[in-house]
Amino acid sequence: MTDVAAFSFNKLVIFGVGLIGGSLARALRERGERGEATGVRTVVGVGRSSASMARALELGVVDETAALGDDVALRAALSGADFVLLAAPVAQTQPLLERIAPFLDAGTIVTDAGSTKSDVVASARAALGARIGQFVPGHPIAGREASGPDAALPDLYVNRNVVLCPLPENAPEAVERVAAMWRATGACVREMTPEQHDRVLASVSHLPHVLSFALVEQILSSPDAALKFSFAAGGFRDFTRIAASSPEMWRDVCVANRAALLDELDAYTAVLARLRAAIEAGDGAALEAVFTRSRVARSEWQEQRTAGAALGDASK
Amino acid sequence: MTDVAAFSFNKLVIFGVGLIGGSLARALRERGERGEATGVRTVVGVGRSSASMARALELGVVDETAALGDDVALRAALSGADFVLLAAPVAQTQPLLERIAPFLDAGTIVTDAGSTKSDVVASARAALGARIGQFVPGHPIAGREASGPDAALPDLYVNRNVVLCPLPENAPEAVERVAAMWRATGACVREMTPEQHDRVLASVSHLPHVLSFALVEQILSSPDAALKFSFAAGGFRDFTRIAASSPEMWRDVCVANRAALLDELDAYTAVLARLRAAIEAGDGAALEAVFTRSRVARSEWQEQRTAGAALGDASK
Numbered sequence: 001m002t003d004v005a006a007f008s009f010n011k012l013v014i015f016g017v018g019l020i021g022g023s024l025a026r027a028l029r030e031r032g033e034r035g036e037a038t039g040v041r042t043v044v045g046v047g048r049s050s051a052s053m054a055r056a057l058e059l060g061v062v063d064e065t066a067a068l069g070d071d072v073a074l075r076a077a078l079s080g081a082d083f084v085l086l087a088a089p090v091a092q093t094q095p096l097l098e099r100i101a102p103f104l105d106a107g108t109i110v111t112d113a114g115s116t117k118s119d120v121v122a123s124a125r126a127a128l129g130a131r132i133g134q135f136v137p138g139h140p141i142a143g144r145e146a147s148g149p150d151a152a153l154p155d156l157y158v159n160r161n162v163v164l165c166p167l168p169e170n171a172p173e174a175v176e177r178v179a180a181m182w183r184a185t186g187a188c189v190r191e192m193t194p195e196q197h198d199r200v201l202a203s204v205s206h207l208p209h210v211l212s213f214a215l216v217e218q219i220l221s222s223p224d225a226a227l228k229f230s231f232a233a234g235g236f237r238d239f240t241r242i243a244a245s246s247p248e249m250w251r252d253v254c255v256a257n258r259a260a261l262l263d264e265l266d267a268y269t270a271v272l273a274r275l276r277a278a279i280e281a282g283d284g285a286a287l288e289a290v291f292t293r294s295r296v297a298r299s300e301w302q303e304q305r306t307a308g309a310a311l312g313d314a315s316k
Numbered sequence: 317m318t319d320v321a322a323f324s325f326n327k328l329v330i331f332g333v334g335l336i337g338g339s340l341a342r343a344l345r346e347r348g349e350r351g352e353a354t355g356v357r358t359v360v361g362v363g364r365s366s367a368s369m370a371r372a373l374e375l376g377v378v379d380e381t382a383a384l385g386d387d388v389a390l391r392a393a394l395s396g397a398d399f400v401l402l403a404a405p406v407a408q409t410q411p412l413l414e415r416i417a418p419f420l421d422a423g424t425i426v427t428d429a430g431s432t433k434s435d436v437v438a439s440a441r442a443a444l445g446a447r448i449g450q451f452v453p454g455h456p457i458a459g460r461e462a463s464g465p466d467a468a469l470p471d472l473y474v475n476r477n478v479v480l481c482p483l484p485e486n487a488p489e490a491v492e493r494v495a496a497m498w499r500a501t502g503a504c505v506r507e508m509t510p511e512q513h514d515r516v517l518a519s520v521s522h523l524p525h526v527l528s529f530a531l532v533e534q535i536l537s538s539p540d541a542a543l544k545f546s547f548a549a550g551g552f553r554d555f556t557r558i559a560a561s562s563p564e565m566w567r568d569v570c571v572a573n574r575a576a577l578l579d580e581l582d583a584y585t586a587v588l589a590r591l592r593a594a595i596e597a598g599d600g601a602a603l604e605a606v607f608t609r610s611r612v613a614r615s616e617w618q619e620q621r622t623a624g625a626a627l628g629d630a631s632k
Contacts, residue, residue: 141549161547196540203535204548208555210591211527216610218580218587219519224512229617231477232520233457237621238557239524243614247607251600258595264534265592269585271534275526276581279574284567291563294532298559301545305553 007180009082010041015068015096017045017056019144020113021087022152025061027185030154039184044077045149056149068099078103083111083181089249090114090123090256097127097135104134111138111178115201115249116256117165117194133169136178137194138162139201140187147246158186165194195260202260207268209250210261212243323496325398326357331384331412333361333372335460336429337403338468341377343501346470355500360393372465384415394419399427399497405565406430406439406572413443413451420450427454427494431517431565432572433481433510449485452494453510454478455517456503463562474502481510511576518576523584525566526577528559 012028014021022045031039045062047053053065066073078084078100086096093112104110114120117137124135142160144151162182166175179189192200219228254261278286328344330337338361347355361378363369369381382389394400394416402412409428420426430436433453440451458476460467478498482491495505508516535544570577594602 141547143550161549163547192543196543200540200544200547203538203540203544204552208531208551210595211531211588212555213607213610214584214587214591215524215527216614217606218584220609220613221587222519222583224516224519227508227512228516228519229613231457231479231516232617233477234459235524235558235561236520237618238554239528240614241554242551243610244618245607245611247604247611250607251604254595254603255598255600258598261595262592265588265595267538268530268534269588269592271530271537272527272581272585275530276578276585279526279570279581280578282571282574284571287570288563288567290533291529291559291561291566293536294529294559295561295563297536297545298532298556301548302553302560 007184008039008041009181011044011081012040012042012083012085012181013044013046013077013081014062014085014087015046015100016086016088017047017052017062017065017149017152018087019147019151019153019156020140020142021045021085022056022061022149023142023154023156024085024087024113024140024185026152026154027157028181029060029063031184040082044081046074046077052149056152059149059152061149061152071103074100075103078105078108081105081108083109083178086110086112086114089252090116090120091252093120094123094127097124101128101131104131106134108134109136109174109177110134111136111164113138113140114256115139115205115253117163117197118259119256121165121167121194132167133171133174135167136170136175137165137167138178138182139165139197140182142187155186157182160187162187162189163197164189164191165197166191198257198260199263202257202264206250206253206257206261207264209242209245210254210265211268212240213250216240216243323500324355324357325497327360327397328356328358328399328401328497329360329362329393329397330378330401330403331362331416332402332404333363333368333378333381333465333468334403335463335467335472336456336458337361337401338372338377338465339458339470339472340401340403340429340456340501342468342470343473344497345376345379347500356398360397362390362393368465372468375465375468377465377468387419390416391419394421394424397421397424399425399494402426402428402430405568406432406436407568409436410439410443413440417444417447420447422450424450425452425490425494426450427452427480429454429456430572431455431521431569433479433513434575435572437481437483437510448483449487449490451483452486452491453481453483454494454498455481455513456498458503471502473498476503478503478505479513480505480507481513482507514573514576515579518573518580522566522569522573522577523580525558525561526570526581527584528556529566532556532559 025043028040043062044064045056046066048068056062057065066077125132140162142156182189341359344356359378360380361372362382364384372378382393441448456478458472498505
């Protein structure tokens, strides 16, 4: 449920002002501007691309920018920050945290937006050591095809799920403050352990992407590829939509979450083997049983999703 | 390309007045009614469900109906028919053809709408024997979730592909007449052998359905099923949309087309094995190569599809 209790704070520093970081900035700044009791006074964007930072400033996505390599600017940016959001590729988690640690106030809460959590937690522990309590792992489950500061939308997170994976070292108030910040964007905040997160996301997001990429790859490698593509219609379109996703992002996700992903892939391969046997045997009854179960579950899921969206619930 | 040359004929008999048969009827009858030079004078619907036949009549989808089990009515229905369309489940091909063969005029062309062709051809040969030349195998590639006579749409086939799989025994004029009939609905007619058809459809339609059903099944069988479904979002939605398809229809398709489907499934499983190895090894470069190829191919396919649709081309 969206909890729009009054929540305002002074400064947010975003590392990576693309779709994810930029949209958080816009969501919070717009609320601040509307005079609502929820919002942020200052958003500082930090990145490696000066062109991207300039664009973010120009668009009004952030109030200020700082170059990651500039000690003075970085220190100033982080001074007095309430929150830091890491919105860069997960592989940069450890280098980024090592970079900012010397300038990090004791009271600043650091959170992230990575698609995977176990690896991010390990990186954070390595970088922050005894200060790990300042890091609250998070994952806003939202996205669009577009990227960069131009893609940032103030309502990207409305009715979306944001998963927080609190660590034992996190003070409950720190977790609650991060939750409140995300709720201020219209998101619904939910909690899981990092391991649970990685399993769940492997199952309903990472594996489907791999399966979709694999189908296109398989067709490409076959003799009648052009003819096949020319006859591909609606079912193919839906099934392979996610095969148009960013190869770099999904490469990183697969490597980062490989343990959980392999578990899901192995379970999936076992189901395929069962179906193969039924198909080969012409066992219509077995196939119908599986297809019926799937259809019922998929239809119920869609209904709940539609009903939830109508009620403003974030499990959409 | 849509060829709307003048083409009119007297009588079409449709076995199965559901989405597929009903839409053909509506497409042709509406053209006849609009006074265009293309259309049919009389459409007779034949089925087993009197309620369904009554509804088709009531809706004006057909002009007349006949009960399949009624010899007198069936004989009258088929007398002087230009075309017969079999629009019933493919498993009924042989019984249906055996049923109508005694009443079939020598000049009537029989065609079908089945999702599979090799099995349909075998059934037709068994039922018609030396009269096989009267049977032109066909597959209109179109569909919607809805079924029954209420689902029939006059524009269902506009810009859609209809595949004809001419047999050696078919007179070229017979094939051309069936093609003209389908073009009159706005469809684009293409030709393949039955074997080629089954391979192509296995690849871009049948296999994706199996893979989609399999994912939902795999999640259902896992410990965190409810949690997983509650976090399933856009990628899952698109990938599993076709898992809401008719279990009965897809059971029949899988059994009917199992030879080609198994070939595609085995090729797919091999790609998955390659990806599994790359994931396990953390081989980002290998993954990125596959994902990039897939994304490029999928994007190009989408662009051609969009451009084709804009031009009114039927490879949409």
